[in-house]
Amino acid sequence: MSTRGNNIRVLLAGIVLGGLAFWAGAHWGHPGPQVVTARPGATDTATLLGGTPSTGPLTNDEQVNIRIYKQASPAVANIITRTVEYDFFFNAVPVEGAGSGFVIDPKGYILTNYHVVADAEKIEVLLGDQHAQSRYPAKFLGADQRNDVALVKIDPKGAQLVALPLGDSGALEVGQKVLAIGNPFGFQSTLTTGVVSALGRTVQTGQNTFIEDAIQTDAAINRGNSGGPLLDSRGQVIGINSAIYSPTGTTAGVGFAIPIILAKRIAHDLITEGRVRRANLGVEVTPLFEDLANYLKFPVKQGLLIERATAGGPAAKAGLRGGNSPVTDGLRRYMTGGDLIVAVDGKPVATQLDLNLALNRKRPGDTIQIEYYRGRQKMEVTVTLGES
Numbered sequence: 001m002s003t004r005g006n007n008i009r010v011l012l013a014g015i016v017l018g019g020l021a022f023w024a025g026a027h028w029g030h031p032g033p034q035v036v037t038a039r040p041g042a043t044d045t046a047t048l049l050g051g052t053p054s055t056g057p058l059t060n061d062e063q064v065n066i067r068i069y070k071q072a073s074p075a076v077a078n079i080i081t082r083t084v085e086y087d088f089f090f091n092a093v094p095v096e097g098a099g100s101g102f103v104i105d106p107k108g109y110i111l112t113n114y115h116v117v118a119d120a121e122k123i124e125v126l127l128g129d130q131h132a133q134s135r136y137p138a139k140f141l142g143a144d145q146r147n148d149v150a151l152v153k154i155d156p157k158g159a160q161l162v163a164l165p166l167g168d169s170g171a172l173e174v175g176q177k178v179l180a181i182g183n184p185f186g187f188q189s190t191l192t193t194g195v196v197s198a199l200g201r202t203v204q205t206g207q208n209t210f211i212e213d214a215i216q217t218d219a220a221i222n223r224g225n226s227g228g229p230l231l232d233s234r235g236q237v238i239g240i241n242s243a244i245y246s247p248t249g250t251t252a253g254v255g256f257a258i259p260i261i262l263a264k265r266i267a268h269d270l271i272t273e274g275r276v277r278r279a280n281l282g283v284e285v286t287p288l289f290e291d292l293a294n295y296l297k298f299p300v301k302q303g304l305l306i307e308r309a310t311a312g313g314p315a316a317k318a319g320l321r322g323g324n325s326p327v328t329d330g331l332r333r334y335m336t337g338g339d340l341i342v343a344v345d346g347k348p349v350a351t352q353l354d355l356n357l358a359l360n361r362k363r364p365g366d367t368i369q370i371e372y373y374r375g376r377q378k379m380e381v382t383v384t385l386g387e388s
Contacts, residue, residue, distance in 0.1 A: 061177075065193060068179055068235045073189045074128050075162040076181045076228060077101040077110050079138070079152070081120035100182035100228030101125070101152070102237065104267060106161045108136075111263055112227030113242055114143040114150040125154050126188070127161070133188075134159065142270040144278070146209055146356065148242055149263050150227075151270045164229055167236030169215060169259035172196055180219045180241055180255075182228030194219030203256045205243055208352055212360055214256040215239045221255035230257040239263075279362035280388035282313025283320065285341065286334060287351050295327070298340055299376050302350040306338035318383040320372065342378075343371035359385070 058066070081097045099116030103109070110125060117123055123138040136154035143150035176196045184190050198216035205211060217230065221241050230239035239257030269276045285304035293301050309315045309322035316322075323335030341349060344358040345368055362368060364387035371380050 064177075064233055065179065065191065068231060068233070069181065069191045071162075071235050072102075072164055072179075072181055072229065072231060073191075075103040075164045076127075076183075076189060077103065077112070078126035078183045078188050079110075079112055079116055079227065080124045080126065081117055082122040082124075083119055084121060098183065098186065098224055099226045100224065100241070102227075102229040103127070103161050103163045104166060104237075106156070106163050108154040108156050108161060109141075109267065109271065110138070110152050110154065111240060111267060112150050112152065113240060113258075114145050114148045116227045117143075117150050117152060118145075123152055125152070128189075142275060144266045144276040146278070146360065147258065147262060147266065148205060148209060148211070149240065149258060149266045151267050164231075165236045166260050166264055167232055167234070167238045169213075169238045169261045172199060172215065172232075172238060174199060177233045178215075178217050178219055178238070179231045179233075180217070180221060180225060180228060181231070182221075182225035182241060184220075184222035184224040186224060190225075192220040197254070201256065202357065203243060204353060208356060210353060210357065210360075211242060211256055211258050212262070212357060213259050214242075215259055217255050217257060218253045219255060220253075277364055278388050279359045279364050279366060279385040280314065281355070281359060281368075281383065282310040282315045282386055283322070283341075284308040285352065285355065288340060292327075292329070292334065292336075296336055296340075297376065298373055300340070300342060300373065302348070303340040303342040303373070304349055304352070304355060305334070305336070305340050307335040309338070314383050314386040315370075318370070318381045320370065320381065320383070321374070339379075340373040341370055342373060345369050346371075 077100060079099050079101045083095050084092050085095050087093050099112060101110045101112030104111050117140055123140060125136045125138045127134050138152040138154045141151045141153055174196050178194055178196055180192045182190060194217050196215060197218050201214040201216055203211040203214045215230065215238065221244050225241045228241050229237045230241050232238050237260050239260055240263055241255060241257050243256045245254040266276055284307050286307055288303045288305050290301055306320060307323045309320055321339050323338035325337040327334045327336050343349060344355065347358065349355050349358065358368065362385055364385055367382050367384050369380065370383055
């Protein structure tokens with residue numbers, strides 16, 4: 001695994017940021033957040049002390065924030081989902097959830113996180129800032145679950161939708177100004193600002209899901225921001241806000257966004273082909289551990305044991321072998337006798353995540369170099385990847 005990709009396990013934005021629960025205060029009668037306002041007739045402090053309100057010009061930074069917010073907020077979506085769950089007595093219970101997204105094409109294509117719309121039976125999109133809103137039914141077009149990116153579509157019905165320009169996340173530098181717009185806690189069209197805190201993180205969001213080359217930011221991200229845009233100072237989208245690192249479930253100044261380069265590729269596949277073209281090696285593997293390595297007499301203690309190689313698949317065509325002899329260890333049954341993959345394209349692999357990361361950078365038809373052991377003999381083979 002790349003040394004620059006510090007593998008960080010974080011809370012999925014869908015849990016923390018509200019993709020699967022409607023934290024806006026409209027959760028089936030739950031009261032919204034309590035906002036304290038000034039008392040009627042309260043005297044302004046500056047007036048009481050004889051001061052004069054400031055009327056000086058805004059700073060350049062303030063002007064940038066205002067300009068980008070006015071340009072971008074009409075294209076930021078409040079995505080409302082409805083699902084049905086069942087209680088202890090098998091009674092259907094409607095559940096409402098919310099997250100964010102953004103328009104990438106005036107035809108009505110909207111990018112968001114997969115976990116925001118996962119398993120939704122009904123999706124609605126609210127567009128516009130707090131002064132003018134339009135509600136549209138939305139259709140789920142598809143997703144890349146591994147990378148937590150989804151595409152939905154609305155019918156604008158003649159309306160002139162504002163679409164956000166997509167930037168180049170590969171050209172970012174640590175320290176650049178960034179802005180996030182979303183719907184934290186149900187407060188629609190909320191702007192927060194910060195900087196790019198780090199680049200090149202590998203952020204594990206689940207057992208087999210991750211954000212590769214994640215953009216780390218200190219811009220405040222909370223429940224409901226999930227799926228919303230992370231923008232640069234030119235107003236271009238450079239990431240999709242997806243996860244936070246937090247011991248409490250609220251922002252701690254460490255948020256992560258999916259790079260827009262990856263999201264653009266996924267959106268292109270879904271729009272043009274109706275599916276995500278994902279590279280496939282055609283194997284089922286299990287991580288090697290010390291007792292199993294000793295039992296099988298491998299000369300190494302880590303790697304991925306091929307339990308099955310799909311007949312006619314890329315690995316099998318290249319000569320890689322799956323297991324043929326079952327071994328039971330407690331409640332787990334392993335198929336042994338197969339090859340042990342130890343490196344892909346020169347980088348050691350020890351977990352399923354390592355292999356997924358290697359394949360995530362590839363497209364169907366690309367080749368990869370596999371280093372493996374067959375018994376105690378080390379070998380190498382080039383594999384042309386298939387499509388899953």
